[in-house]
Amino acid sequence: MACEYSLKLLVIGIVQGVGFRPFIYRAASRAGVRGYVRNLGGSEVEVLIQGNVENxxxxLHLLASEMPPPARIEEISGEETCIDHLSEFKILPSLTGMGRRSMIPPDIGICEDCLREVLEPGSRWHGYPFNSCAWCGPRFSMMYGVPYDRANTSxxxxxxxxDCKQEYSDPENIRRFHAQGISCPNCGPKVWLTDSKGLKIQTKNPIAxxxxLIDEGYIVGVKGLGGFHxxxxxxxxxxxxxxxxxxxxPSKPFALMALDIRIVEKIAYLDDVSRRLLTSPEKPIVLLKARDKHLASLVAPGLDVIGVMLPYTALHYLLLKSTKDKFLIMTSGNKRGKPMCIDEECAFRELSSFVDFFLLHNRRIVNRVDDSVVRxxxxxPVFLRRSRGYAPMWIRVPLVFKKPVIAFGADFQSAGAVAFEDKVVLTQYIGDLDDYDILTDLERYLEFFVKVYRINxxxxxxxxxxxxxxxxxxxxVMWSRKYGAEVIDVQHHHAHAASVLADRGVxxxxxxxxxxxxxxxxxVDGAIWGGEVLEACYSSFRRIGHLTYQPMPGGDAAARNPVRMLIGVLSRFLSEDxxxxxxxxxxxxxxxKHGEREARVSYRIARKSVLxxxxxxxxxxxxxxxxxxxxxxxxxEP
Ligand SMILES: [Zn+2]
Ligand SMILES: [Zn+2]
Known part of the structure; x- marks a missing residue:
């Protein structure tokens, strides 16, 4: 029998955990081609199609134009072959045991179809706060391990x-076929309302x-997707x-959540890029110029920008929909310097003095995922915080690591990372490591990555x-003692420089x-750097220039108190008086704090202060x- 024209495609990108295989299956049947699709592990999918050139x-046209919204193709390569006639198009089982590493999919904001089902009277999901499908919903925040299968999630x-089982097994059901996180009001998680101590409040509709209560001026703790707000x-x-x-x-700005893009337009100025970011599946907080007339001045004191995001779960949407303003403060639920709470125990312990009520649900949050912030x-777009929606997607860099790397980051606004092959996997936003719980989180998520990516x-x-x-x-250093591993230290700004080099594809x-x-x-000279011109490659750097050294009277105290810093700067060319x-x-x-005396002391210690x-x-x-x-x-701040 003569062989038939076939095309074998290797698709690399975000193609797992986003309904890509069912999409390919459907595109193939619509185009009238035969063949198969299968996951290769990693972030790769293999597609074989057979049919006449026109089909x-x-x-290929359907592949390019109708991809599931959260899917991203980074690379696609094709090879024409000729193989025996195939009778149909099949989804083959994932190819495992190839030693490839599976990407942990990030959390994806609710898609338009799921939202429509939630809002449509008579729909099976009407008013259901946890509706999700292959194209959207929690991922990393509910994962205990890989691969992304329901059994590995909360x-x-x-x-x-x-009903759900039937939809899960129906290849024609493009959004629910083999979608791991689906549920409905019959089988899915439930919400309830409590007072600040956790005492349940009887109500037919806890969200409404x-x-x-919020409209009446009460403050409500809300368990969401990656933590409490x-x-x-x-x-x-x-x-x-x-x-x-x-x-x-006192003054750190609060983030806002607005029902939809029309409401955002009422409170802030929008351009096309911001609009696209806000409505993207990642749904980050975007910093926007405020139209101040609608907002309380205390939301972002002294700033003309506000951080706004759109609802990324049905729960958030339903909550906002019933409020009078259609936008709310949605600040992360944590004590100052502490990680955001992800369970009720933490919420009752740490947040009950902040809030009057809690809106809770019984789906466990496995991994803390803070909202991402983009400016x-x-x-x-530039990340101020890369977390929900993006982390822990791996980033491919233009170099190959000779051995796996485990990086512990810096101490403030920090994230850790692991790296292998040509990939860097940053943790979600971790926080300031001067808190013990946050340090524990850093180690916990690094351990999770070490396990998932099989790093020794x-x-x-x-x-x-x-x-x-x-x-x-x-x-x-403790890890290096525990595991007998080599540890190297990197100068802070060389690390910044190297990440820019990677970003620019150097x-x-x-x-x-x-x-x-x-x-x-x-x-490297013991001074505190931070205005540097470096000549840098990945492995080394030379400092070719820097801002003039200024004394910091009292060290960190000068970082907290700008007046002290000013005294340090002035002390270089003015007398004490x-x-x-x-x-x-x-x-x-x-x-x-101590007036003139502090000023004079600061002046005198400036000469001997850290530079x-x-x-x-x-x-x-x-x-x-x-x-x-x-x-x-x-x-x-400032
Ligand atoms: Zn969806
Ligand atoms: Zn169900």
Whole structure:
């Protein structure tokens, strides 16, 4: 028998856990081609199609134009072959045992189809807060391990009912066929409402009641997808003041969630890129210029930007839909310096003094996943926090690691990472490691990656920051003792430079000039660096320039108090009395806790203080001099 024209495709990208195989199956039947599709492990899918040229083209057109929204093709390669006639198109079992590593899929915001089902009266999912499908829903936040199968997620507590089972097994059901996280009101998780102590409140519709309570000015803790939020009115000064007071959070801006893009437009100015980001499956918080007339001034004091996101689960959508404003403060549910709560025990312990009520559900959150935060710089998105929706997707870099790497990051606004082959897997946002629970989280998620990606720590290279007092460094050193692994320390800004090189696709061995504009990092000369011009490649760097060294009177105290930093800068060219007089003239003396005495002491110790080339500290000093800001109560302020 003569062989027939066939095309074998290797598709690389986000093609697993997003309904890609059912999509291929359907595209093949619509195009009238035969063949198969199968997962190869890793992030690769193999597709074989057989048919006449016209139908093969039809298939390729469907592949390009009707892909499931969260799927992304990074690379596609094809090979024409001629093989025996196939009778049908099949989904073959995943090819395992090839030693490839499976990507952990990130959490995906609710898709339009799922939302429509939730809002449609008469639909099986009407009013159901956990509706999801192959194209959307929680992933990483509910995974105990890989591969992404229901048995490896917290949805294993909710066996499928007959209706769901039928949809799961129906290859024609493109959104639910083989979708691991699906459920319905009959078989899925449930919501309920409690007071701040966890005492259940009787109500037919816990979500609508929660909305009503928020409208009345109460503050409600909401268990969501990757952790708890604290929800409150964003239009009522008294409510926002109450929340700030309870959270002991004087000025750090609160994030907002708005029902839909029309509502965002009412409270902020939008451009096309922001609009696309907000509505993307990742649904990050996007920083936008506020239209201030609608918001309480205490939402983001002193700033003209606000962080806004859209609802990324049906639960959030239903909650917002029933409120009068259609947008709310949705700030992360954590005590200052602590990780966001992911279970009821933490919520009752840490959040009950902040909130009046809790809206809870019984799907376990396995992995904490904070909201991602994105800002536009020169019209392009830049991450301030890469977490939900993005982490822990791996990032391919233009170099190959000779052995696996486990990296412990720095201490502030931190994330860890593992690396192997040509891939770097960053953890989700972890936080500031001066807290023990956050340090524990860093180690826990690194251990999770080590297990999932089958890395042997004894055989890995451990990477820590050069700062001798960083907790992350200590953790890395402990791991190296425990596993007998090699540990190397990396200068903070060389690490920043290397990540920019990778971002720009610079090849190994090539050198570039890199400018790092930063708050603080330990320099090789013992000073605190942060305004550096480096000539860098991946393996080494040379410092070719930096901002002038300024003394930081009292070290970290000068980082917290910009007036002290200003005294340090001025001490280099003014006398003690001149500095004190200038501070008096600018009304800055009383911004120091101990007034003039502190000013004089700061001046005198400046000569012997640690030196810094930090850009952040120079800007701090300038903002104090200009009477813009006198205290840093959160990272990034002033
Ligand atoms: Zn969906
Ligand atoms: Zn069901």
């Amino acid at each position: 093969v083209h039809k298939f 949805m294993r507590d909710f066996p499928l009912c007959e 009641t929660a909305s009503q 604290i929800a409150a009115l964003a239009t009522d000064e008294a409510v926002v003041a109450k929340l700030r007071d309870r959270k002991n959070r 536009l710089t020169e019209g392009s 720590p004894s055989n890995a290279l451990l990477v820590v920051d050069k700062h001798p007092r960083y907790t992350s460094r200590l953790a890395g 090849e190994p061995g090539e050198t570039r000039a890199v400018i790092t504009i930063d708050g603080a990092g330990y320099g 001149e500095v004190v007089n200038l501070l008096k003239k600018r009304n800055l003396i009383d911004k120091l 810094t080339s930090s850009t952040g500290r120079v800007l701090d000093a300038a903002s104090a001099l200009l009477n813009v800001c006198y205290a840093r109560t959160y990272e990034g």
